[in-house]
Amino acid sequence: MKNFILAILLMATTVSNAQNNKPKLVVGIVVDQMRYDYLDRYWNKFGEDGFKKLINNGFNCQNTHYNYMPTYTAPGHASIYSGTTPENHGIIANTWFNKESGKYFYCTEDTTVATLGSGSKNGLMSPKNMITTTITDELKLATNFKGKVIGVSLKDRGAILPAGHKADAAYWYDGGNEGKWISSTYYMNDLPKWVQDVNSKNSANTYLNKPWNTLLPIKDYTESIPDDNHYEGTFTGEEKPIFPHNLPALRDSNSNYSLIKATPFGNTILKEMAIAAIKGEQLGKDDITDFLAISFSSPDYVGHQFGPMSIEVEDTYLRLDRELAEILTLLEAQFKNDEVLIFLTADHGAVNVPQYLIDNHIPAGYFDMKSAAKDLSKKCKTQFGVDSLIRNISNSHVFLDYNRIDANKLNQKKIENAIATWLLDYEGVALTLTRNSLESTKFDEGIASIIQRGFNQNRSGDILFTLESGWIMSGYSTGTTHGSPYQYDTHVPLLWYGAGIAKGETKSKIVIPDIAATLAVMLNIQAPSACTGLPIKELVK
Structure with missing residues (x-):
């Protein structure tokens, strides 16, 4: 005691x-x-x-x-x-x-x-x-x-x-x-x-x-x-x-x-x-x-x-x-x-x-998001027969128009997969992930896991993507920026x-x-x- x-x-x-x-x-x-x-x-x-x-x-x-x-x-x-x-x-x-x-x-x-x-x-x-x-x-x-x-x-x-x-x-x-x-x-x-x-x-x-x-x-x-x-x-x-x-x-x-x-x-x-x-x-x-x-x-x-x-x-x-x-x-x-x-x-x-x-022969580039956005909208219209399925593209998020998708009885998962696949065709895009994959799969390592930790179910878009190492969005003819999952930013x-x-x-x-x-x-x-x-x-x- x-x-x-x-x-x-x-x-x-x-x-x-x-x-x-x-x-x-x-x-x-x-x-x-x-x-x-x-x-x-x-x-x-x-x-x-x-x-x-x-x-x-x-x-x-x-x-x-x-x-x-x-x-x-x-x-x-x-x-x-x-x-x-x-x-x-x-x-x-x-x-x-x-x-x-x-x-x-x-x-x-x-x-x-x-x-x-x-x-x-x-x-x-x-x-x-x-x-x-x-x-x-x-x-x-x-x-x-x-x-x-x-x-x-x-x-x-x-x-x-x-x-x-x-x-x-x-x-x-x-x-x-x-x-x-x-x-x-x-x-x-x-x-x-x-x-x-x-x-x-x-x-x-x-x-x-x-x-x-x-x-x-x-x-x-x-x-x-x-x-x-x-x-x-x-x-x-x-x-x-x-x-x-x-x-x-x-x-x-x-x-x-x-x-x-x-x-x-x-x-x-x-x-x-x-x-x-x-x-x-x-x-x-x-x-x-x-x-x-x-x-x-x-x-x-x-x-x-x-x-x-x-x-x-x-x-x-x-x-x-x-x-x-x-x-x-x-x-x-x-x-x-x-x-x-x-x-x-x-x-x-x-x-x-x-x-x-680029001038020193190191991989890098500038991605023209405005041009890609116009092209993606055209592809959506051709593939699904509906205008303006994409509401917004910003911060490497693609936001879909849920009302248009519902009104036309379209399959959101198919639209997400299509846009994710099309994005990969553009030079400079390294990886794409859909809302469906982010909500249904746990990524434990690699860039996919880094993207997932930045994905908020209520506020984030429906397709997320990242550019290749050294690439940034066009519009920075001089100077630099940040935002990527690569070592120089993390x-x-x-x-x-x-x-x-x-x-x-x-x-x-x-x-x-x-x-x-x-x-x-x-x-x-x-x-x-x-x-x-x-x-x-x-x-x-």
Whole structure:
């Protein structure tokens, strides 16, 4: 009996210690469009206090991948924080075709709320379209809503989806002629004074009123291709995509304050906003865990315009390294090492500019979806004798018109199979899957399984397809994009640092939903409602 009582006391002490040892603050950092290889490519030019500090003194999950497609911003952020894939959380793209309304639907749109902080409609946003909880929601529930959760990003979806349904606030940047950090009445009725103070300072003018020159002498950017090349896009009003980019002269022709998003200085104003949030909200100042979700969006804007091999992308990451260093330095000055838990990952990678690959004899191409869509419609009319059986083609989904199919007593399965077969005849199409096959068959491996995890029965189309490696949709004559199931889009960094993190690394395969599952164990809280990830054993053993 005595031994039993001692065991109970020991167990109670262990539980108590686990609760007391929770970090006071979790900082989740997502970099928009960061391939894993950027860590190696730019390593020798990084400082000691940014990316290198996270790797040298933290834990590096070197083989972390997205396990679904499309690898877009909104699904990426939702998957990181919900611990599952679009199949379950419902964020199947940034914008998707809504089968009920017949119109395109933005991932965070919410017309029932109002903008806070500006006179635009860019604050009509909320997380209501995400149909599962997030790790941040579970933190709110576990702390009886006492732990604070704040999301900040230039993009609304980069702030809203990570912060979850019960966040205290999410803030994003309203460009154009506004140049302000905004939110929506979903969260509050008025912006806090500290946000108003940030807006009053309006530091974006500091960076937009001088040219964007390289941080280092341009000759030192040996990891990138020459500055003057035909693979990069230009800002409106520029003759060539070369340094220096004359930002003061380009503001009016590039939506004024929106221009900062496509420069590394978008990261700078976000860093300032994140630091202001830490101070203004007194995050981590009590024993109840708070959570700050930061998403750096500018690398995505820069990457789309200039491509992964550009000096602009390299310069953006060298500067981002310094922004990270400033955040880490602040946290280490204000907290003990075991009081703050930090993780850094990305929402997707990016393919090299296809034309650059083609010119270097590497398989790549551009797929003309508009031409294929017209051809598919003609084939449907010829085969089934009915016009407009295809309602929409977007995000590599083909949506059928169920009303026309029913009215003409057609067999939907036969239509799906026919379109899937015809799609394979087009150069550049790698794989097609029908709704019927996705609903009736469990794919455990390969690209088919990646497509299936991105398939939501209610919101997705009826035929899904993916292009060959190196191929993207036409319309990108310069620059690049993302969204595929291939390594360049799926392989991203995952770095852990701070409370409870021992120095180390693993080459074991990690998938993005594992992040939320791991956080749940570390914080001793419930995993998100539809979590399919598993705790990373090297971190929680």
